[in-house]
Every structure is written in C-alpha cells, then in structure tokens.
Amino acid sequence: MSTPSPREQMTLGAAQLLSRAGLAEASFRNVVALTGAPRGSIYHHFPGGKDEMVAEAMRTVGVRVVGALQRAEVEAPVDVLAVLAGLFRRVLVDSACDAGCAVAAVAGSDAAGPLASQAATEVFTSWVSALTACFESAGVDPARSAGLATLTLATVEGALVTARAAGEVAPYDLAVDELSRLLGGAADARATSGRED
C-alpha cells in the first residue's frame, strides 16, 4: 500500500470527524488539527471549501463499503447482513461507541452544502445497489432483493444510532442478530416450500 497523498489524508481525516463528531465538527480547522496538514494546502486541495471536502470524504467511505460488499462471498441472505453489519461494528467498537456512519452525519443536517448532500444521496444509493446485488447472488428473488437491501441498510444505520446513544454495542448486536434470525427464518421457509413443490 502506498502512503496516502496529503489530499487523501485530509479526506480520511474529514471522514473520521464526520463519523465521530458530526458535520459541524468536520471543519477545515479540525481536519488541519487532526492530520497535521498545512492550513494553506487544504484550500488548495479543496477549492470548493468544506462542502467539497465533506463530499469527497463521504465518497471515500462509500467506495470502501461498496468494495467490501463486491468482494464478499455470500451464500445466504444472512451473509449479506453480516458483511455490512461487520464493517460498521468495527467502527463502533474501535471508537468505544463514539463513532457512527459518516454519511448519516450529513443526511440529517440542514448545514450540509449541496455537494455533500448530493454525495450522501449517491453513497446510500450505491450501498443499496451493492447490497441488492449481494442478495441476488445469495439466491434471493430479484423482486425482493432491493427491499431486503433497503431494510439491511436502514437497520444497520439505525442500530448505530441507538448503540451510540446507549454508549454500548449491545443494542447494535441485538438488532442485527434479530434481523439475521428473521432473514434466516425466511430463507428456511423458502427452502422448505421449494422442497414441497
């Protein structure tokens, strides 16, 4: 792996601030403090200002999640949930439940600029698309896959919110385990009805 460029370092710093502290804290000043980047260079790399930096940070997170989903080997619907839930569980655990999803931090804020708002919309759409493809790979009816993908993303995002509020990972695990159980049950029911055909 090559060393990240200064622009990449700033982008990753912004993503970390979004994830931990929210949009208001993902400022040029805080990114400079976190990454040690020269203050002048941040204006050079992001002439569109904070809005451009935040949008880029979300896209970076977005591409990583899509890549993980595309590389995942999924044999059943529960495997798809496990991949997404595993990625964000690491964020929770590594931050002692202080951090969540960088994209969600932007989605709920009136202070998001147009580039960041657009990026939030696009990243969530890309995750639902990648999850949909995973559910299809896992043998789910294409007509059903988009619904399960949307549910999976919503559950993981909401579980992050409730776990951060609780300051512990237990609500996250409980929500994910329960959805996993329902997905497993639904798959069993299909398998059973398939055998009966």
Added chain:
Amino acid sequence: MSTPSPREQMTLGAAQLLSRAGLAEASFRNVVALTGAPRGSIYHHFPGGKDEMVAEAMRTVGVRVVGALQRAEVEAPVDVLAVLAGLFRRVLVDSACDAGCAVAAVAGSDAAGPLASQAATEVFTSWVSALTACFESAGVDPARSAGLATLTLATVEGALVTARAAGEVAPYDLAVDELSRLLGGAADARATSGRED
C-alpha cells in the same frame, strides 16, 4: 386541550429544530425566532441553558411516543411496527422528508451536553421498553420481545436517515414494508408450528 405554556412552546420549538435541522441549530436564538418567545424568558425557563432545553425537548418527544405505543391495540407483531413507523412517517411526510427523529439528532453529536446525552439514552430505552411490552401484548415470547423491539426501533431510525438522504419517503416505506413482511412470515411460521404441535 389547554394552550401550551411559554416553556412548553419553547420545548416544542426546540424539538422541531432538533428534528429538522440537528443539534447545532437547536439554539436559544433559533427557538426565540421560531416561537416568538421573549429572549429573556428562555434563560428564565431553562437556567441550565441549551443543554437543559434540548434534554427537555427530547423527553417531550419521548413521552409522546411512549404514550402512543401504550394506547395502541396490537394483535400481531406487524401491528407494533406499524404504530412506531406510522408516527415517524408523519414527521417525514409533513416535512417533505426534511425532518427526522429529534433524539437521533442528539445521539450522534459530540456537541451534546451531559443532560441532553443522558436524555437521549433514557428516551431510547423508554421506547425499547414500550415496544417490548407491545410485542408481548401481541403474543411474542418475552425472551424474543426485547430483540424485536430493538430491531424495530433501529429499522425506523435508520429508515428515517436513508429517506432524508434520498429526499423521498420511498426508502422508508420499503424498509418498513420489508420488515413487516419478515415479521408476518415469522408469526405465520410460529402459528403453523403451533398447529402442528
């Protein structure tokens, strides 16, 4: 219904700002602008400052949701989801997908004060408790009810996030409908296995 007191009006105004714009925007200044309250009176009513006002706003939202869950007549697990999802769907639709959950706005912010953080934790706990009681009323095994309650809350919270990002209610409805289908399937499976006993 009696006219809300000035303190109640400020609290409701703060809740609306939290829901629509996030914690940073739920300031004394914006509450004064929204409610027309005299600026001096807000310091009188909330000597603990913004932190106290935000905590009170969340508790007000919290009590309303618990009340709605306690009054609901639920005969099946899907009914429990329908009650919570219906409450927040109204928030989404009435705001053209601009607003979400006031409690979630606090849960993900480093800027939340100690009173607000504590209130966020307590309100989510109260919702999970009320949902758990609803699932038990709907005939779900008590050992399973807390898990389904946690999943239901997570899904609704996350569905709000994704719908706000999309600027449309479709992802919300899709996630809720899919969970409803899984809950219905699980209930059918239990009913079937019950008949076979």
